Amino acid sequence: MLANIAESVLATGCGRSYGDSCLNEGGALLDATGLDRFMGLDDAGVIRCEAGVMLGEILQVVVPRGWFLPVVPGTKWVTVGGAVANDIHGKNHHRAGSFGAHVTRFELYRSSGERLVCSPTENRELFAATIGGLGLTGLILWVEFRLQRIPGPGVAVERIRFANLAEFLAIAAEDPAHEYTVAWVDCLARGRSLGRGVYFRGSHAPLPGRVPPPSAPRFRIPFDAPGRLLNRATVSAFNAMQYRRGLRKRSKRTVPHEPFFFPLDAIGEWNRLYGARGFLQYQCVVPETQDGGVIRAILSRVASSRETPGLGVLKRFGPAASPGLLSFPRPGLTLAVDVAFRGRRTLDLLDQLDGLVRDAGGAVYPAKDARMSRESFRSFFPAWPAFARQVDPRFSSSFWRRVHVG
Amino acid sequence: MSAEAGPRRVLIVGATSAIATEVARAYAERGASLFLAGRNPERLSNAAADLALRGAARVETAAFDVLAHESHGDLVTRAFAGGPVDVALLAHGALPDQARCQQSSGEAVDALAVNFTATVALLTLLANRFEAQRRGTIAVISSVAGDRGRQSNYVYGAAKGGLSVFLQGLRNRLHHSGVSVVTLKPGFVNTPMTSAMPKNRLFVTPRRAGRAIHRAIEARRDVAYIPWFWRPVMALITHLPERFFKRLRL
Numbered sequence: 001m002l003a004n005i006a007e008s009v010l011a012t013g014c015g016r017s018y019g020d021s022c023l024n025e026g027g028a029l030l031d032a033t034g035l036d037r038f039m040g041l042d043d044a045g046v047i048r049c050e051a052g053v054m055l056g057e058i059l060q061v062v063v064p065r066g067w068f069l070p071v072v073p074g075t076k077w078v079t080v081g082g083a084v085a086n087d088i089h090g091k092n093h094h095r096a097g098s099f100g101a102h103v104t105r106f107e108l109y110r111s112s113g114e115r116l117v118c119s120p121t122e123n124r125e126l127f128a129a130t131i132g133g134l135g136l137t138g139l140i141l142w143v144e145f146r147l148q149r150i151p152g153p154g155v156a157v158e159r160i161r162f163a164n165l166a167e168f169l170a171i172a173a174e175d176p177a178h179e180y181t182v183a184w185v186d187c188l189a190r191g192r193s194l195g196r197g198v199y200f201r202g203s204h205a206p207l208p209g210r211v212p213p214p215s216a217p218r219f220r221i222p223f224d225a226p227g228r229l230l231n232r233a234t235v236s237a238f239n240a241m242q243y244r245r246g247l248r249k250r251s252k253r254t255v256p257h258e259p260f261f262f263p264l265d266a267i268g269e270w271n272r273l274y275g276a277r278g279f280l281q282y283q284c285v286v287p288e289t290q291d292g293g294v295i296r297a298i299l300s301r302v303a304s305s306r307e308t309p310g311l312g313v314l315k316r317f318g319p320a321a322s323p324g325l326l327s328f329p330r331p332g333l334t335l336a337v338d339v340a341f342r343g344r345r346t347l348d349l350l351d352q353l354d355g356l357v358r359d360a361g362g363a364v365y366p367a368k369d370a371r372m373s374r375e376s377f378r379s380f381f382p383a384w385p386a387f388a389r390q391v392d393p394r395f396s397s398s399f400w401r402r403v404h405v406g
Numbered sequence: 407m408s409a410e411a412g413p414r415r416v417l418i419v420g421a422t423s424a425i426a427t428e429v430a431r432a433y434a435e436r437g438a439s440l441f442l443a444g445r446n447p448e449r450l451s452n453a454a455a456d457l458a459l460r461g462a463a464r465v466e467t468a469a470f471d472v473l474a475h476e477s478h479g480d481l482v483t484r485a486f487a488g489g490p491v492d493v494a495l496l497a498h499g500a501l502p503d504q505a506r507c508q509q510s511s512g513e514a515v516d517a518l519a520v521n522f523t524a525t526v527a528l529l530t531l532l533a534n535r536f537e538a539q540r541r542g543t544i545a546v547i548s549s550v551a552g553d554r555g556r557q558s559n560y561v562y563g564a565a566k567g568g569l570s571v572f573l574q575g576l577r578n579r580l581h582h583s584g585v586s587v588v589t590l591k592p593g594f595v596n597t598p599m600t601s602a603m604p605k606n607r608l609f610v611t612p613r614r615a616g617r618a619i620h621r622a623i624e625a626r627r628d629v630a631y632i633p634w635f636w637r638p639v640m641a642l643i644t645h646l647p648e649r650f651f652k653r654l655r656l
């Protein structure tokens with residue numbers, strides 16, 4: 001199959017990763033979205049499908065049967081192969097761990113022509129290297145994984161405002177009682193308000209009335225916004241509005257699962273709001289200290305810079321160990337933020353943040369990265385030598401050449 | 407349409423085709439009962455598993471080569487064994503190499519056999535069944551290539567053009583029995599059939615083509631271009647005067 005391709009190859013799903021881990025400059029890309037067949041679902045909720053099936057399609061098939069994906073990211077337009085290759089995490093990480101923790105088996109196509117079934121008991125090294133392996137160990141053909149039972153297609157959501165990081169940490173202490181938790185933070189708030197935001201937590205619930213059909217984008221952003229539409233002033237005003245929305249400090253209601261899990265999917269091409277130069281997404285995880293020390297330092301570095309961050313997303317990861325050698329999720333606090341790209345100075349800020357994360361013994365998420373240095377990569381992913389031994393000799397990516405090869 | 411009880415019953419020939427797969431999914435999501443006929447039993451059973459999960463009430467498969475005319479009767483009998491068939495979709499087809507067709511009459515005749523002769527043979531049996539049950543829809547995938555002959559694919563085009571004319575006549579006949587005949591004319595679709603062709607902006611995904619075909623069948627359209635924009639394009643192309651058209655290199 002790969003015989004008549006001269007250069008290196010890399011499989012791609014929907015291309016929803018933000019950085020260069022799904023790019024292969026000068027090489028070939030294998031579009032895996034044609035691998036789109038369901039293969040089976042048993043009574044215990046173990047599903048098997050080809051690697052190009054999208055999570056949204058799976059939900060369409062399994063939710064009416066009373067099942068749900070074990071882990072979902074913030075968009076349903078990612079493939080199962082992409083979910084494995086980035087060992088994705090969701091708002092339930094504190095209880096469920098990462099996607100890979102629910103994978104029972106998959107089949108891997110190697111450039112040697114071998115097709116290997118990998119599981120915790122067969123081809124174990126390749127199993128561990130492929131989960132979170134950024135597509136570098138070969139082409140994933142199909143994946144088998146465990147679904148979770150749900151009482152219905154709704155989510156009972158609670159929304160709680162918090163005034164600063166200390167309040168966030170107090171609410172996060174109650175996480176174990178809720179299936180899903182996540183918080184928005186205002187990355188421009190400083191001083192006593194540093195780390196203020198809105199906490200969302202929810203659990204699957206029956207939804208009274210008719211199930212709404214799966215949504216297509218309700219509207220799309222038709223063109224790139226003028227370069228400075230999002231600047232510190234407009235973002236600051238927007239954040240304040242989000243923070244104050246609803247007069248009460250707490251509110252509760254049951255909503256369909258789609259707007260809860262995939263708010264951005266309702267807006268087609270939302271990234272155009274950042275203008276033609278776009279944005280960089282930054283996500284890190286750092287071990288937790290008493291007062292949220294490192295996250296506090298990162299938030300204040302962002303807030304006091306000249307850069308324009310969008311809303312931040314803050315969550316406490318749980319204790320579950322991720323099964324992949326290169327998996328990003330690990331115990332601690334994770335912060336994700338978009339920063340409008342304004343050239344060198346934006347990169348400088350992110351390099352400074354990398355330094356803080358390195359010193360704290362944390363990691364930056366490769367799925368959202370286009371710039372981490374080789375030194376940072378090695379410090380974030382200490383298992384890299386064992387991983388590198390499992391990389392398929394014909395597979396490569398722009399990301400891999402940057403952080404590892406030559 | 408009669409208010410039938412139970413799921414819609416759909417027969418698809420050439421069911422492993424990339425385009426037919428997407429039409430089958432649209433029906434499966436709506437709970438239809440599917441009968442899939444095609445050459446490759448392994449791919450048929452993979453498709454059956456996929457369609458069952460996507461919501462098909464029931465999926466049956468039959469190994470079937472449309473070139474084996476003597477097997478047509480058996481297929482039709484099996485497909486109608488469970489009761490009336492609401493929709494029959496014929497999706498099989500093959501794109502021959504035009505240069506080879508010019509060198510070998512056998513190659514040219516083979517292209518006509520799969521795209522035209524065998525299709526006509528199967529339609530002859532199907533038409534009588536539908537006429538007898540006095541309802542249902544026969545849908546056949548023809549092609550824009552059948553609207554006007556061009557130097558680059560006129561053998562395939564002749565087969566599809568002949569098929570389109572056959573379907574016009576059949577539609578006229580079956581109209582009087584309450585049976586619809588839908589002629590589907592895709593433009594360029596990105597499928598295994600066109601894998602060797604350089605891709606341009608006119609190509610659409612099998613999913614888009616399949617969904618459009620499903621809608622055209624359910625709306626009982628007479629002739630549907632897939633996607634719609636091929637209708638004005640082909641109107642223009644078919645109206646160019648021949649003395650001018652023959653000079654183009656298309």
Ligand SMILES: Cc1cc2nc3c(=O)[nH]c(=O)nc-3n(C[C@H](O)[C@H](O)[C@H](O)COP(=O)(O)OP(=O)(O)OC[C@H]3O[C@@H](n4cnc5c(N)ncnc54)[C@H](O)[C@@H]3O)c2cc1C
Pocket residue numbers: 010011012013014015016017018021022032051052072073074075077078079080081082083085086087088089090133134135136138139140141264367
């Ligand atoms: C709005 C938005 C919200 C997001 N929220 C989250 C979140 O909450 N949590 C989270 O973890 N991530 C999140 N992400 C990131 C996203 O989940 C990951 O980047 C995911 O891997 C993308 O999958 P994809 O199918 O688009 O794959 P691509 O981006 O195309 O590829 C991702 C990686 O998977 C590899 N790959 C894909 N298919 C295969 C295959 N068949 N075989 C081998 N390798 C393969 C590629 O080589 C590449 O390394 C979000 C992204 C967006 C756009």
Ligand SMILES: NC(=O)c1ccc[n+]([C@@H]2O[C@H](COP(=O)([O-])OP(=O)(O)OC[C@H]3O[C@@H](n4cnc5c(N)ncnc54)[C@H](OP(=O)(O)O)[C@@H]3O)[C@@H](O)[C@H]2O)c1
Pocket residue numbers: 420421422423424425426444445446470471472473496497498499500501520547548549550591592593594595596597598599600
């Ligand atoms: N792709 C385009 O751009 C395009 C444009 C216009 C019209 N069309 C028409 O669309 C239809 C579907 O084609 P596609 O694009 O989806 O291509 P495809 O995936 O290659 O499908 C062609 C199908 O025809 C089947 N077939 C070929 N010979 C057969 C035979 N003797 N008996 C039974 N089945 C046979 C093949 O079966 P196997 O799986 O066993 O090989 C295959 O399933 C065809 O009628 C084609 O002419 C396509």
